[in-house]
Amino acid sequence: MAKKLAPRDQGVPDHTTQLHPVMLRNYGKWDYHERLRPGVLHYVSESGESLYSVRAGSPRTLSPERVEKICEIADRFCDGFLRFTTRSNVEFSVDDEAKLEPLIEAITKELGFPIGGTGPSVSNVAHTQGWLHCNLPGTDAAGAVKALMDDLIEEFENERMPHRVKLATSCCQINCGRHADIGIVVQHHHPPRINHDKMMICELPKVVAICPAAAVRPVVVNGNPSVEVVEEKCMYCGACHGQCPSMEIRDANTDTLSIWVGGKGANTRGGPSLMKLAVWGLPNNPPRWPEVSAAVRTILQAYKEGAKDWERVGEWIERIGWQRFFEKTGFPFTRYHIEDGPNAMWTYNRSSQVRI
Ligand code: SF4
Numbered sequence: 001m002a003k004k005l006a007p008r009d010q011g012v013p014d015h016t017t018q019l020h021p022v023m024l025r026n027y028g029k030w031d032y033h034e035r036l037r038p039g040v041l042h043y044v045s046e047s048g049e050s051l052y053s054v055r056a057g058s059p060r061t062l063s064p065e066r067v068e069k070i071c072e073i074a075d076r077f078c079d080g081f082l083r084f085t086t087r088s089n090v091e092f093s094v095d096d097e098a099k100l101e102p103l104i105e106a107i108t109k110e111l112g113f114p115i116g117g118t119g120p121s122v123s124n125v126a127h128t129q130g131w132l133h134c135n136l137p138g139t140d141a142a143g144a145v146k147a148l149m150d151d152l153i154e155e156f157e158n159e160r161m162p163h164r165v166k167l168a169t170s171c172c173q174i175n176c177g178r179h180a181d182i183g184i185v186v187q188h189h190h191p192p193r194i195n196h197d198k199m200m201i202c203e204l205p206k207v208v209a210i211c212p213a214a215a216v217r218p219v220v221v222n223g224n225p226s227v228e229v230v231e232e233k234c235m236y237c238g239a240c241h242g243q244c245p246s247m248e249i250r251d252a253n254t255d256t257l258s259i260w261v262g263g264k265g266a267n268t269r270g271g272p273s274l275m276k277l278a279v280w281g282l283p284n285n286p287p288r289w290p291e292v293s294a295a296v297r298t299i300l301q302a303y304k305e306g307a308k309d310w311e312r313v314g315e316w317i318e319r320i321g322w323q324r325f326f327e328k329t330g331f332p333f334t335r336y337h338i339e340d341g342p343n344a345m346w347t348y349n350r351s352s353q354v355r356i
């Protein structure tokens with residue numbers, strides 16, 4: 001008898017099971033779309049069928065009750081279909097124009113979510129898990145994002161930027177928030193502090209191998225195996241702390257926040273690009289991180305005033321030059337802005353098919 005194999009469950013799940021039936025019927029056959037207002041799009045297919053989508057900004061961290069409410073609204077108006085975008089927006093779709101206004105009213109009044117995030121607006125902010133789940137965070141990405149979005153909500157609800165601005169926040173330098181037009185990333189400023197008494201041998205091989213700068217090496221301390229860090233090689237990335245809690249890199253007194261600009265994941269025009277450092281040394285200042293919001297606003301203002309229509313932040317900076325970017329924003333240019341890994345752009349993986 002042939003042995004039964006377990007079903008294959010790796011790879012990307014079949015997304016077509018989650019598409020609204022009108023979307024599925026007309027997949028790849030759309031004639032045009034129009035933006036009825038920020039956050040509301042009307043798609044018309046070659047067959048003449050219509051679909052309306054409403055994009056709502058979620059607060060990203062959702063309680064089960066809130067998820068249940070979202071599903072109930074999707075059942076009531078959208079035949080049970082909805083989707084989350086990569087930046088944590090909830091997108092509802094209806095095939096009947098008469099349902100549009102009641103749906104918008106339910107989203108804004110019952111859920112309290114703003115509508116927007118389409119066209120040349122500021123997107124909802126992609127952020128990393130932070131204290132909710134990860135063992136590495138030097139700050140609370142979710143909290144910093146909440147404060148930032150409170151500040152920028154009008155830019156989410158209106159389409160008055162030169163092009164879409166995507167934001168991301170990461171609570172350590174591993175940057176799983178990924179590259180964005182404007183990215184906020186924690187920076188550490190010294191090597192990890194090793195607690196030799198608590199060093200567990202279990203992760204020792206991994207912790208040596210994980211260091212991208214080959215700065216961690218085995219050593220015997222007081223007769224016990226442990227590790228040491230060659231400080232001249234360490235670039236304070238914190239990857240070792242992810243493997244070993246006994247290598248603590250977080251420091252409430254010295255950790256700061258930095259802002260990076262010009263990242264892009266799309267293949268459009270110049271292709272994907274990595275973010276570059278704009279500002280560093282901003283205080284890690286909960287609960288509202290006002291210095292971060294002020295710096296992001298400064299960048300947005302300069303971009304709004306200087307960019308041509310449909311120019312992304314990175315494309316605008318490449319056109320005017322980095323010197324003028326620093327002149328226009330007023331941020332100081334320091335030696336830390338100089339790229340000292342000249343081949344990095346060509347050796348890093350820059351495909352839009354993987355997270356860069
Ligand atoms: S950015 Fe770093 S600390 Fe934050 S969730 Fe990702 S790996 Fe964890």
Ligand code: SF4
Nearest residue numbers: 211234235237238240
């Ligand atoms: S912080 Fe990064 S560079 Fe420094 S020892 Fe740890 S893994 Fe290596």
